[in-house]
Amino acid sequence: MPRADLVVYNIGELVTFRGGPTPRPSPETAGILRNAAVAFRGGRIIEVGPTGWIRARYSAPEWVDAGSRLATPGLVDMHTHALFAGSREDEFEAKLMGASYSEILARGGGIYRTIEATRRSSRRELLRLLLERLYRMLEGGTTVVEVKTGYALEPRLEVEHLSIIREAGGLTPQLVVPTLLAHVPPREGDRGAYIESFKAAIREAARRRLAVYFDVFCDRGAFTPEESKALLLEAHRAGLRLRMHADQLEYMGCSLVAAEAGVDSVDHLEVMPPENATALAKARVVAGLLPTSILAMMQAERPPVDSLRRAGVPIAVGSDYNPNNMTPLAQTAMQVAPYILKLTPMEALAAVTVNAAASLGLEGVSGRVAPGFRGDLVVWDAEDYRWLTYEWGWNKALYVIAAGRVVVSESRLIVKPVLM
Numbered sequence: 001m002p003r004a005d006l007v008v009y010n011i012g013e014l015v016t017f018r019g020g021p022t023p024r025p026s027p028e029t030a031g032i033l034r035n036a037a038v039a040f041r042g043g044r045i046i047e048v049g050p051t052g053w054i055r056a057r058y059s060a061p062e063w064v065d066a067g068s069r070l071a072t073p074g075l076v077d078m079h080t081h082a083l084f085a086g087s088r089e090d091e092f093e094a095k096l097m098g099a100s101y102s103e104i105l106a107r108g109g110g111i112y113r114t115i116e117a118t119r120r121s122s123r124r125e126l127l128r129l130l131l132e133r134l135y136r137m138l139e140g141g142t143t144v145v146e147v148k149t150g151y152a153l154e155p156r157l158e159v160e161h162l163s164i165i166r167e168a169g170g171l172t173p174q175l176v177v178p179t180l181l182a183h184v185p186p187r188e189g190d191r192g193a194y195i196e197s198f199k200a201a202i203r204e205a206a207r208r209r210l211a212v213y214f215d216v217f218c219d220r221g222a223f224t225p226e227e228s229k230a231l232l233l234e235a236h237r238a239g240l241r242l243r244m245h246a247d248q249l250e251y252m253g254c255s256l257v258a259a260e261a262g263v264d265s266v267d268h269l270e271v272m273p274p275e276n277a278t279a280l281a282k283a284r285v286v287a288g289l290l291p292t293s294i295l296a297m298m299q300a301e302r303p304p305v306d307s308l309r310r311a312g313v314p315i316a317v318g319s320d321y322n323p324n325n326m327t328p329l330a331q332t333a334m335q336v337a338p339y340i341l342k343l344t345p346m347e348a349l350a351a352v353t354v355n356a357a358a359s360l361g362l363e364g365v366s367g368r369v370a371p372g373f374r375g376d377l378v379v380w381d382a383e384d385y386r387w388l389t390y391e392w393g394w395n396k397a398l399y400v401i402a403a404g405r406v407v408v409s410e411s412r413l414i415v416k417p418v419l420m
């Protein structure tokens with residue numbers, strides 16, 4: 001009898017996303033299995049099939065009864081700024097009492113305040129904060145997570161922050177994807193010199209294999225399309241994969257730069273002209289939409305979801321967790337996506353699993369329930385996939401399996417970060 005480490009059985013509805021990443025996720029093509037079971041060994045999924053068959057076929061030391069509930073791939077958070085120190089709850093309140101963003105900046109608030117707090121923190125403190133957040137995410141079903149730098153400002157320090165993200169990745173059962181982000185330029189000083197020193201940081205991050213991705217915030221108050229192009233080109237030459245923040249606040253042509261550069265993912269797009277969707281489709285770029293960021297920014301604009309769909313651009317959704325948008329769970333982003341972006345329930349689920357994995361270059365690794373894939377699975381306190389978004393507002397993850405290990409059981413996190 002073949003041996004497994006773990007079997008999850010009696011799954012009422014298992015969404016496998018057999019067909020891979022897609023611009024048009026639907027219940028018909030999502031590979032839904034009834035009364036299914038999943039066997040895990042060595043951190044991976046080894047078999048998916050009917051409960052009766054898997055139970056008869058495998059011996060395993062650990063069995064999880066899903067109680068006829070819904071199970072899906074582990075969630076993939078494709079966009080986070082989880083490495084930061086400090087908080088900005090006073091600005092949140094001031095904004096709601098009528099203060100404008102420029103007033104908040106003038107008081108020394110906003111992103112530069114987070115940069116100050118982050119730069120003042122020790123390596124150990126930053127690692128502790130990041131791990132705490134990663135485990136919070138794990139509790140909500142996030143088993144793969146992208147984490148960006150971007151609050152060090154000084155390029156050499158950004159590289160050191162990448163090494164903290166790498167270290168955290170070794171201390172959690174999640175797969176952590178580290179991204180070097182050119183977030184904002186310094187408030188004063190020579191921009192050209194800053195770009196040059198950031199290029200050196202890109203080369204160092206690639207040489208030391210600290211980053212998988214390079215990302216640049218191309219927008220008003222951040223980097224221009226020309227500066228973004230120069231940085232993306234350097235990162236491409238250094239062998240890093242590319243992603244981008246574009247068209248969030250003001251349209252300056254950044255999404256077209258993303259298409260030309262051949263990024264894996266272009267994120268935000270709140271003010272993208274709908275006709276740019278064709279260029280993204282041609283360049284096979286995934287659109288990373290961030291619905292909780294729209295809420296946090298109290299923004300009226302919405303990304304052109306209909307045009308993205310029609311053009312055939314796969315849509316992913318991320319949490320955009322950062323001190324100005326304190327939503328650590330990809331699950332929350334999925335839950336609000338139908339209400340804010342008008343995604344269907346299946347589109348919202350695909351956006352935080354199979355399409356999110358594609359946006360991180362993890363197509364054959366994560367985001368699906370299939371033999372050979374990472375051993376990630378979430379059993380939800382839900383009857384079918386529609387209930388994930390139809391009724392919402394609390395953490396519905398009942399069992400979370402990460403790299404073949406049960407890490408959440410009966411809604412309780414049963415693993416702890418070793419540092420604490």
Ligand SMILES: [Zn+2]
Nearest residue numbers: 079081245320
């Ligand atoms: Zn972001």
